Amino acid sequence: MHLKHLRTLLSPQDGAAKVTCMAWSQNNAKFAVCTVDRVVLLYDEHGERRDKFSTKPADMKYGRKSYMVKGMAFSPDSTKIAIGQTDNIIYVYKIGEDWGDKKVICNKFIQTSAVTCLQWPAEYIIVFGLAEGKVRLANTKTNKSSTIYGTESYVVSLTTNCSGKGILSGHADGTIVRYFFDDEGSGESQGKLVNHPCPPYALAWATNSIVAAGCDRKIVAYGKEGHMLQTFDYSRDPQEREFTTAVSSPGGQSVVLGSYDRLRVFNWIPRRSIWEEAKPKEITNLYTITALAWKRDGSRLCVGTLCGGVEQFDCCLRRSIYKNKFELTYVGPSQVIVKNLSSGTRVVLKSHYGYEVEEVKILGKERYLVAHTSETLLLGDLNTNRLSEIAWQGSGGNEKYFFENENVCMIFNAGELTLVEYGNNDTLGSVRTEFMNPHLISVRINERCQRGTEDNKKLAYLIDIKTIAIVDLIGGYNIGTVSHESRVDWLELNETGHKLLFRDRKLRLHLYDIESCSKTMILNFCSYMQWVPGSDVLVAQNRNSLCVWYNIEAPERVTMFTIRGDVIGLERGGGKTEVMVMEGVTTVAYTLDEGLIEFGTAIDDGNYIRATAFLETLEMTPETEAMWKTLSKLALEARQLHIAERCFSALGQVAKARFLHETNEIADQVSREYGGEGTDFYQVRARLAMLEKNYKLAEMIFLEQNAVEEAMGMYQELHRWDECIAVAEAKGHPALEKLRRSYYQWLMDTQQEERAGELQESQGDGLAAISLYLKAGLPAKAARLVLTREELLANTELVEHITAALIKGELYERAGDLFEKIHNPQKALECYRKGNAFMKAVELARLAFPVEVVKLEEAWGDHLVQQKQLDAAINHYIEARCSIKAIEAALGARQWKKAIYILDLQDRNTASKYYPLVAQHYASLQEYEIAEELYTKGDRTKDAIDMYTQAGRWEQAHKLAMKCMRPEDVSVLYITQAQEMEKQGKYREAERLYVTVQEPDLAITMYKKHKLYDDMIRLVGKHHPDLLSDTHLHLGKELEAEGRLQEAEYHYLEAQEWKATVNMYRASGLWEEAYRVARTQGGANAHKHVAYLWAKSLGGEAAVRLLNKLGLLEAAVDHAADNCSFEFAFELSRLALKHKTPEVHLKYAMFLEDEGKFEEAEAEFIRAGKPKEAVLMFVHNQDWEAAQRVAEAHDPDSVAEVLVGQARGALEEKDFQKAEGLLLRAQRPGLALNYYKEAGLWSDALRICKDYVPSQLEALQEEYEREATKKGARGVEGFVEQARHWEQAGEYSRAVDCYLKVRDSGNSGLAEKCWMKAAELSIKFLPPQRNMEVVLAVGPQLIGIGKHSAAAELYLNLDLVKEAIDAFIEGEEWNKAKRVAKELDPRYEDYVDQHYKEFLKNQGKVDSLVGVDVIAALDLYVEQGQWDKCIETATKQNYKILHKYVALYATHLIREGSSAQALALYVQHGAPANPQNFNIYKRIFTDMVSSPGTNCAEAYHSWADLRDVLFNLCENLVKSSEANSPAHEEFKTMLLIAHYYATRSAAQSVKQLETVAARLSVSLLRHTQLLPVDKAFYEAGIAAKAVGWDNMAFIFLNRFLDLTDAIEEGTLDGLDHSDFQDTDIPFEVPLPAKQHVPEAEREEVRDWVLTVSMDQRLEQVLPRDERGAYEASLVAASTGVRALPCLITGYPILRNKIEFKRPGKAANKDNWNKFLMAIKTSHSPVCQDVLKFISQWCGGLPSTSFSFQ
Incomplete structure (x- = not known):
């Protein structure tokens, strides 16, 4: 962080007049300073003083100087300032949003001691410290204060964390206390955090630590839980004074501390997690700094001093200019201020998580911010100052950002679309899609407010090219999926997200209603579509029509205009909406009906008054009428009755308007009298229910208010007397009878005899009712009443009167019912028949006149036919056996399947004329197979063939024709038909016919005749593929002859004859076309060849221009030269490429050389500047004189090469003397040397070397020696001879080297002598070092040829004992090796022994190894699996060794599944008490007790062996350290079990001991922790059963079955232990992994237990003894x-x-x-x-x- 002084806001005074406190507003617009005079000065963000006001004391009687201001803070909305004073009070001043607003006190909080410091972290919450040590909270909303926590020490400082949700207080005793309103999930502790060495007057809470300092001149940084991170000690600095105040940057990444004349700046380094001090800011005469305030955006720091001065500093880490339009100021690692240089607007970009901002970009038409940190992504809208920060893992910068939507940023990366709403720090949603195009994604974020909907955020996008998904981004769920049959190329939601508009690739515009999931196609050939902004009005273009949907709920209602151009956009503003159309070069505006647009918007927004105002300006049209109706409905639902009244008036519904007018008057009167909403009054609600015709609801509303009269009045007014009387009856109204009489009289007066009759009927007066019914001309009702009452039926006169009236009224069916009731079937049947009541007539006839049934069925059918109910008539005709009528009815009713069914039942003559009619129907449905079958049944096969022919189904027609016609007739028919179609121009149909009768050649001829070559080629390729290329070629030639070159080209190319195409164009002089074809179809150089021919045809300058244009000039020159067109080549090079002329001369020369014209070639070589080539030419032809002549004249450097070449020739002729002379003339002795070497003439070579190249003599000698060595024995002898020569000359070193060069090449004796000689000479005559080298070289050579003793003797001559021993070992001379080691160096005795052992092991000589290393021998036996040999050998060793290998063998046997053999091993050798063996003993025991077939007398010896081994083990354990250990006790139990098993087997061999054996089996059950529990219970049960103890047998075997089930299930949890309560049989036993009893035996037990349990003769109780126990x-x-x-x-x-x-x-x-x-x-x-x-x-x-x- 760098501090740069900007300006002095308040000049210092000459004396002490300290600035007591300062504060920046949250919106960065105001800065407040409180001076020693208790006056608050207000500055704007530019440092200009704009206002001031004086503070006031708690009590004026103490005077204005009775207090000091100790703390000051702005409210979060920047409109209030809290002032903490030492006269025990806090005032909150409202200063307003504008400068000059009146300053008023809006809150005051009186305290019990002086306020020492103050912060305002959140809305309504002020936190302050008191002199008495308390930290309290003041609530500006309730005007009350409360204590957060209290200490006994003066509060010297108070600060908050970056988020304002935690506070930190420093106290005079050095205590620092932390408190959280919300720890934001950090889990950090509250309360006393640390005890600082001095009062922490300078206290700052940064992002990652707490910084405290005071009068001890030390700055300490504490961790989040109070542990010390760093200390900066300035106590030894004489220039430093105490630290008085501190402030943290808004991002928490920097801290500034003030002292005397100095500001110290500390920056947090995230990568190293330490504080680092920047260069301090020292200002002389600044004096003590009393206050610090950092602007919320981090860009300014203000410093208040002891003398009353206020200095302003600029703060930044670095600055940069972005695209000369924006200034980026990094005020912290995680905070950047982005300033627009043209407008001056500023946006503060900050990482809320404290991550370092790495990169800032301004995208999207320079409106949107994008910045990255290591873990997050920051986005922002510069225009609206909406910023977001979301978690974002770096993806290599592959993200793509889309800013088309003003509310949301769309980020696309790796197939995933992420939406981020500006101003929201969470991702709005994330979906997978591969279609990232703004036209294929639509997002709507609260774009229009709607009634009852706070948040409306929806997304529409493509899942695949034909599927649209619509997602509710608030809930994160899918609210709709639209599957379409064609690819979607545009989509958009309307602003409310209720409608989706999309267009497919066929330019069809569709509307999808999300709520109803309905899809409607609203326009074809749509080239433009757009929602009108701020409404649900849709504009689209269809060719020359502009279509507008003002009411999208009625998509069929569209307003259309004719336009003469293309819509290019929509413009809305100034109270009008215009569609911009580009007509030619001018833009024409078409104005839409703004009122209709606004209506929809007003309706959606719920503003019905505005909607009414819009509609009143419109003329009444069908569209306007629909809008009035919509508004009336919505106004009634919203109970805006005045608007509803106006709507009905506009619609001309006077009655409803008048009714609503009266209702409104009632509502208004109630509202005036009682206040509130008059629409809630019961009369208003009832009338609205009446308006909706919901009279029951209105009645209920009246009766809820006990307004019975009003309810009855409502019904009377509506003449609904029944409901009125029902209300009177329900409420017991006294005027009930009078009401009934009045009702009856009213009915009679109004001549409503029917209703009066019903009334009389309901009151039980049947005769009166009948009289009234008859009077009213309703004899049917009278008949119904008579039929229900027997007493009336008995009145014959009455009945006759009624029947006469019924017949008169032609109500024959009702008369028939009456006649049938009075048992007159004849008349009843007549009436039924007359009244066409055939169902009742048939039923009656079946009972009374069976003969008439068939006639009635036919009549019924005829009647139904007259009534056009042909379908119903069919069955009746069938019943009447009228088949023809049934068939005709079925045909008339188009019941084809029924018709077929009926026809199939008829004889052939009858049915044949109807089958074709049905067949025609199925033919029209294209169900040709059924039609064919029907035609065939009707003997109309020709019609079936015609049907198939007309349908173009030639194959089926042909198949059918072949069945009923001769093949030649079929062919004639088809060919004739094809020729007719050919005449009509239906060539494809004709082709199909030809092909169907296997005459494709006729079709080919047809196409050729009509010059339809494409179809001709298609058929040839299909039927004669071998002739396809020839056909193409033939057509190409024909078309070429006709001058149709383009078409000919196509066929030539299809025939892969591109050369013919080129030749065709060349012959026609169309060089450009020829060049094109060669370039596209020929090889890599074909086009160059054509270009060359083209140029050659032009010649001269024209050729040069052409080749330059094609970029082939050089290539053409080369081509001409390569093709021996040297005249053309020289012409081209002369005109344009003079530098190519020598190259052409060179190629011409080479051509002449090939032609044997050497003199001409020589001249051309010289013209080409290549005399050396002429020399080489003559050398090649061995014309040495000519070569010498040219070389001497034109290329003196080549003279030597000529001589060398001549010398090479002499060498080939074996004339070495001449060759040597020539080479020496050429000054090439080295070459002569090489030639002699190659010829093997080493003497001459050495002579030349000595005379002319003495420097190479030594190297040549060495080469000669190597060559001699390669030549084998002859070479060896040479070495020996040379070595002897050196030896004689006293050159012992060289002699040794010669001897050492001798190699074993088949004569090992000679090699050995040479090597020994070399060693002898070196030992005698050479220095020790050289001597050692020779021996070390000779030794391995001797060993290599098997002379180990000789090598060892050499080594011993030089005292190389180890090497000598190794030589003996390698020669397997072990005694010599041992003797040398023993006599010369005993250290190597073990070494020799070890190698001897390894030798014996490797050779498998175990018997010999026993005498050397018995353990190694035994291990080798184990490795080889010779266990018997191993144990036999181990037996001869000590007891410990024996039992080690016994244990190994036993383990091996157990793994092999031979536990019995392992047991026999321990029977033979005893069982030592080694703890290492315990698992073996246990495994043998487990395997023995689990093994099958051991419950018999024959198993005694196995059990006895186990018993004896365990007894031996227990006896050994008693004598060992394991005595009385848990293992010892366990083995004693095993011994007892083994004894029981052995005794049981013994008892089983003696008949009289059967019960003893059974008792032993039962006794073993108490040891089932160690035994397979299922096997134990099975054996006990079988033994008990065998001796007749059925009770015990049943219980044990039942338990056994439970255990087998438990083993299958894998758990013992379901076992019932009730049978074994109060016994020593354990419940908690191991669950066996498998069944120990075979399936067959289990089934036998299951059958026996089932039989016994069914008999119920046994008592399921174990036998008890005198103890009362089992x-x-x-x-x-x-x-x-x-x-x-x-x-x-x-x-x-x-x-x-x-x-x-x-x-x-x-x-x-x-x-x-x-x-x-x-x-x-x-x-x-x-x-x-x-x-x-x-x-x-x-x-x-x-x-x-x-x-x-």
């Missing part, structure tokens, strides 16, 4: 005492207990003896094994083992 439960439910389980049965031991030595182990004596007896009698080995285990487990058997007492 017999198998260890715990007694009543006492909670737990009994020991029997080791034999698992049942509780209640008495006769046998105890064992081990505590907690016992058996029931009876069960024990039974078990011993069974062993004794059966000698069962498995039972003996159980006994042996019990002895082992329980510390021996009891002494009473064989006691049977």
Whole structure:
């Protein structure tokens, strides 16, 4: 932020006269300063003083100098100023909107102590601090004040946040307190925030932190929750004084603090989240700054001083000029002032969220603002100053903005349209559309106010090219979808959003009513359409007609004018609306009827007085009449009765007008007498109901007010006596009888005998009623009454009188009814027949005269035919068996299907003449198949063929003709017909006929004869595609011959003969056409060739001009030269392209060279300036003399090349001496050198090199050596020979290099000797470093050829122990490697061992590896899956190693599903108490108890193994650290379970122990936490069932079925536990993942349980013992005492207990003896094994083992 001094508003005085406070108004238009004299000075925004007023004390008796002004603030509407004073009062002055308005006090708030500071953050709310420490709130609306919060310390400062919804107060004790009216969702805390080190007189609340300062000369920035962010310490600066005041910029991004002669400016850096100090503003002699005020738009800062001066500063970060029309002033990172340089208007653009404004653009005819921040988008209307900020994620600047609508900005990006209403900070709506065109989107935002509608915001847009969606933008829902059959190219809503106008591509204009969802096409061929602004009037153009719809509710009523041009726009203003029409070059205005336009607007706005005024100015026309009617209806609905009266008067409805006039008088009188709306008076409401003919409502309104007389009077006035009498009856009116008599007399007086008769009938006087009916000439009513009353029927005279009257009146049906009632069927039938009451006649005849029924049906049919009811007559004719009449009736009634049905039932002769009539109908409907069938049935096949022919359905006609005609006749018929059509010019029809009879060639000939070549070509392509190209070519030649070149061109090109086309145009001299065809149809250079020929035909200057025009001059020269037209080429280059002449000479020379004319070619080469080419020509032809001559004469540089070329020739002839001489003459010894090398003549090469190129000698020698090496053995011998030479010469280094160059190329012995020799020489004669290099080079070479020992010896000569060992290892000489490591460097012994192990592993020599590293060997066995070998080897190791691999093997077996083998492993090797093995033991146990087929005697050994392993484990656990741990207890339980299973299997092998086995199965149920619960209950139930314990079996198996269902459902929540209450069977058990019992066995159990439950012979209760508890439960439910389980049965031991030595182990004596007896009698080995285990487990058997007492 930069501060720049602008002006001094108030000059300082010589002494202390401080400015106490200052304030800017919210609208930036006013600035107030309060001086030490308690006078408020008012300035405008330009700094001009415009007004002032004096403040007043709370009490005048203390004088005007008894107080100081401590706080001042403008109201949010900028029309009031609040003044806080030290005499305990706040005054609110109303200063008005204009300068000079009278200043009046409108509020005052008396306080208990001095006001020290003041803010006005929101409407009606003033916040201020007091000297006593309170912060209070004053409400200007209620004129009351209240305390927000209180402290014990003087309030020194008060400020608000940027939004004005939070306040911050600083106190004398350093406390800073925060309070929110609305935390705006920030969640920040309230109350005491921080304790500043000194009183924070300078306090500012910025966007991201709080800045406080005071007399300690330190500025501290605090975070949102009071933690210290930054400190700026100026206490050591001798120039700095205390800070007296602070102010934050309106955007909260900058803070200015005032001290002595200085303003310090701090700016918030968002990217680093820190405050950064700008350069301070220092002004000498400014003295202490006492007040600061920042203009709301951020552009100005005013400073008040101790001496009474007020200085104004300009504030900005930067300025820029936009398009020389706007000035952009960045007053903060998030705030920009946009100023129009021409008008001076300003708009403040600000991010409400504090984001930095990155870019500002002014778009849309320089009216609309668009600015981006990192997270939001800012939009604004410069004309209306409406600004918006919406959340917007950057999309790479791909957005497109549309400003066609003044109320809303449309933003289009990536197929999404977003609408933003100016002045609203939320997006108005967002929709997906691909059609972003202002003509295809219509938005209406509150453009016209309507009755009962506050907000009206609608959008219409295209979903796809044929579908329009209409959206209510307030609710965000779709209110209409218009699907159209054609593409929509324009749409627009009317201003109220109730009507949608759209046009399709066929220029049809449609109107869609959104409320009724109805679509109407209102105009064809519409070229212009527009709603008249401010109304619902529509203007459109149809060709030369201007169409105007003044009342869009009646779209059929349109006013039309004839115009002679195109409508270009609408102009409305000055009380008239004009349609602008462009007629030629002039614009003509057609004026519309403004009154009709205004009427609709007034109606929509609800301004009926205005609408009436409009209509009164119009003449009465049908349109005006419709408007009067509309207004009358709306006025009545709105109860504007005077207007309604005027409407009915205008419409000539005098009665309604008079009635409303009387009603208005009543309303006006009531309004005058009682006040209020007279239309609410009951008489007025009743009369309005009467006007709408709603008499019941009027009656209800009268009766609600108990106005019975008025209700009766209403009905009497309307002569509605019945309703009047009904009211009198309902209300018990005393004049009821009189009213009835009066009514009857009135009826008789007015000769209403019918109504009088009805009255008598209702009163029960039938005879009188009949008399009156007959008198009234209503015998039918008399007959009806007689028919309903038996006593009247008995009066024969009366009945005859009535029947005579009925017959006289020709009421035969009613007379028939009466005759039938008095049992006279003959006369009844006659009457019915005369009266054509055939239904009753038939019914009567069926009962009384059955013979007459058929005749009556026919007569009935005839009657219906006379009545033109042919459809109804059909069935009656069928009933009467009159088939012909039925057919004719069906045909007459156009009941074709019925006619066919009836015809199908008739004989062929009868039906044949009618079938063609029906067939003609179906033919007219184009249902030709049905018509064909009918024609065929009627023997009119020819007519069917004609029908198909006329319909152009030749294939069907042909198919039908082929059925009934000979093929040759069909062909003749069709060809004849085709020839007729050809004569009539119906060539397509003729073609179809020809093709139908397989004669396409005739059609082709026809088209050719008539020169209809397109159709001819079409048919050839279809029927003779192989001849298509030839046909095109033939037609092309014919047309060319006829001079029809354009048409010929088409056919040539279709035949892909563009060259023929070009030749045709060339032959005709039409070079331009030829060029065009070549350019478009030929290859890349075809047009150039034609242009060249064209130019050549012209010649001279004309050719040059043409080629220049075509841009092909150079190309033409090149083409001429390339095509050997050298004369033309020279002519063109001479005339226009002189620089091309040498090039032409060159090409001519090359041409001559090719022709063998070398002398002429030489001359042309020289003319072309290319003598070297002539030299090369002669060299190529080996004419060395000529070459030498030309070179010496014209190109001396080429002399050497000639000599070289001559030398090359000599070399080819193997004349090396001559070649060498020539090359040396050419000064090219290097070339001679290369030639000798290529020839392998190394001696000569070395000689030349030594003599002429000595610098390359060494390189040549090296090359020679490389070449020698490549040549293999011969080269090796050379190296050896050379090395020996060097050795003899004492050049040991070179000798070594030669030896090292020897490579193993098949002679490894020689290579080894050379390398060893190199090593020997290096060791003896070379320095140590070189010696080391040679050995390190030779060693790997020796190893490479398998000489590991030799390499190792070399390494050992230089003490390279590691390398020697590696050589031995690589040679697999392990003993030597170990010996070297042991003797020379023991550090490498492990290294050798490790590599030896790896070797053995890789070679799979595990047996050898055992002796080296048993663990590695065992791991290798595991990897190879040799488990038996692994365990066998591990057995020989210690116990720990063994059980590591036993555990690995067991884990492997379990994964493979072989838990039994894993168990056998632990049976063999024991079960150690390793916690790592616990999961294995548990998994083996789980797999065993879950496995099928184990509930049998044969499974004993498996259970015994499991038992023994678990016993072994438990014994080991007792001795380990895991003794008595939860795991130990769990394994003890598993051991008990395994014992039960083993004992059960043993018992199952002995018949007399069946009950013991059953008891064990039952006992296992208490351990279902560890067992599969469904399997346990199944086994217990089956065991109980087997021994006859049906109750228990039923309960257990029923539980089993519940569990299987629970497993299917995946939850145990639905189980009923009532059967197992007070037992030790657990409820909370694991749910098995699968069923453990097969489906068949489950079904058997289900059938048994169902059978037992149906018998109802079992009691569903578990057996109980003497404890009263379930017999198998260890715990007694009543006492909670737990009994020991029997080791034999698992049942509780209640008495006769046998105890064992081990505590907690016992058996029931009876069960024990039974078990011993069974062993004794059966000698069962498995039972003996159980006994042996019990002895082992329980510390021996009891002494009473064989006691049977």
